[in-house]
Amino acid sequence: xxxxxxxxxxxxxxxxxxxxxxxxxxxxxxxxxxxxxxxxxxxxxxxxxxxxxxxxxxxxxxxxxxxxxxxxxxxxxxxxxxxxxxxxxxxxxxxxxxxxxxxxxxxxxxxxxxxxxxxxxxxxxxxxxxxxxxxxxxxxxxxxxxxxxxxxxxxxxxxxxxxxxxxxxxxxxxxxxxxxxxxxxxxxxxxxxxxxxxxxxxxxxxxxxxxx
Ligand code: AMP
Numbered sequence: 001x002x003x004x005x006x007x008x009x010x011x012x013x014x015x016x017x018x019x020x021x022x023x024x025x026x027x028x029x030x031x032x033x034x035x036x037x038x039x040x041x042x043x044x045x046x047x048x049x050x051x052x053x054x055x056x057x058x059x060x061x062x063x064x065x066x067x068x069x070x071x072x073x074x075x076x077x078x079x080x081x082x083x084x085x086x087x088x089x090x091x092x093x094x095x096x097x098x099x100x101x102x103x104x105x106x107x108x109x110x111x112x113x114x115x116x117x118x119x120x121x122x123x124x125x126x127x128x129x130x131x132x133x134x135x136x137x138x139x140x141x142x143x144x145x146x147x148x149x150x151x152x153x154x155x156x157x158x159x160x161x162x163x164x165x166x167x168x169x170x171x172x173x174x175x176x177x178x179x180x181x182x183x184x185x186x187x188x189x190x191x192x193x194x195x196x197x198x199x200x201x202x203x204x205x206x207x208x209x210x211x212x
Contacts, residue, residue, distance in 0.1 A: 001026060001080045001211070002105060004087070004096075006181060007113035008174040009167070010120035010127070011196045012203060015136050016113065017084040019204055026080035029071055031064060031088075033134065036159075056161055056169035058088055058177060065095040072099065088178045093185070110185040111207055113196035117171065124167045128156040 001024050005013040014030060021028035035053060038046030045063070052059045068086050071077065087093040100106055115123070126139040132154025147156050161170060185191045192210040196203055 001082075002100070002108050003081070003211075004083045004107060004110040004185075005085075005113065006110055006178070006185070007196060008115065008117075008120055008178075009170045010123040011113040011115045012123075012200065013084050013113055015200055016111075016204055016207055017082045019200075020207065021082045023208075024080065024082070026082060027076045028082050028084060029068075029077070029086070031068065031083075031085040034067065034071070035059065053161055054166075056166040056173060058173060061089055061091045061095070064088075064092060065099075068092075068096070069099050072103075087181060090180055090184055093181055107190055109192050109211060110181075110190045111210065112182055112185075112191055112193045113203070113207075114193060115196040119197060120171065121167060124162050124170075125164065127162050128158055130154040131157045 003020070005017045005020075007013050014032075017028050017030065032053075035046065035049040039050045039053070040046065045067070048063070049059045058064075064086060068083070072081065083096075087096050096107075122140075123138065126141075128137045128139060129135070130137070130149035130152060133149060133152040135149055135151045137149075137156055142150070148154065149156060160166070182191065192207075194203065194206045194210055
């Protein structure tokens with residue numbers, strides 16, 4: 001299955017994509033995770049990307065398209081993939097269509113996770129990520145004794161770009177650059193719209209139901 005998860009920051013794409021990837025046995029490819037990994041490792045890509053990420057801006061399309069093309073060429077993505085955080089612009093979506101069709105492949109579906117803006121702001125403010133295993137938490141929902149990860153005991157951290165001053169900018173960038181992809185994929189008959197409010201299990205069941 002070759003899927004794209006679409007939705008604003010805080011919609012729960014990452015959480016649902018991870019779960020769906022496990023269920024389907026395909027890799028979860030999060031461009032944000034790849035960039036944060038590169039930034040932590042101090043690679044040239046990471047240094048360049050950090051400047052944009054810290055501002056809540058998008059990393060240039062030329063950088064992102066090359067990075068995703070390389071990742072999709074790896075053997076584990078041959079069986080399928082779940083893209084989370086890419087494409088984020090119409091130019092990226094067109095580049096993705098091109099790279100897939102050159103390989104004789106196509107997307108099966110694009111899942112759009114919709115959540116009202118005030119809820120997104122609340123979720124982003126309460127989001128914590130395990131510094132060791134990357135598991136995502138919500139401070140209001142999850143019991144995390146001593147502020148450590150339930151799964152591996154790692155430290156729970158707030159992403160720099162989840163701080164209040166950057167969140168508004170990321171949501172505005174989503175509306176301007178990424179929301180037009182809803183129309184792009186609807187016109188192709190690929191869009192599956194899912195309400196992203198409620199529990200993680202409820203949202204997962206809705207997504208599974210849409211994908212049949
Ligand atoms: P995410 O973890 O998906 O919220 O991504 C975090 C940040 O990484 C974004 O705010 C962007 O700065 C950058 N980023 C991730 N994916 C992309 C993309 N497809 N295009 C441009 N920038 C991206």
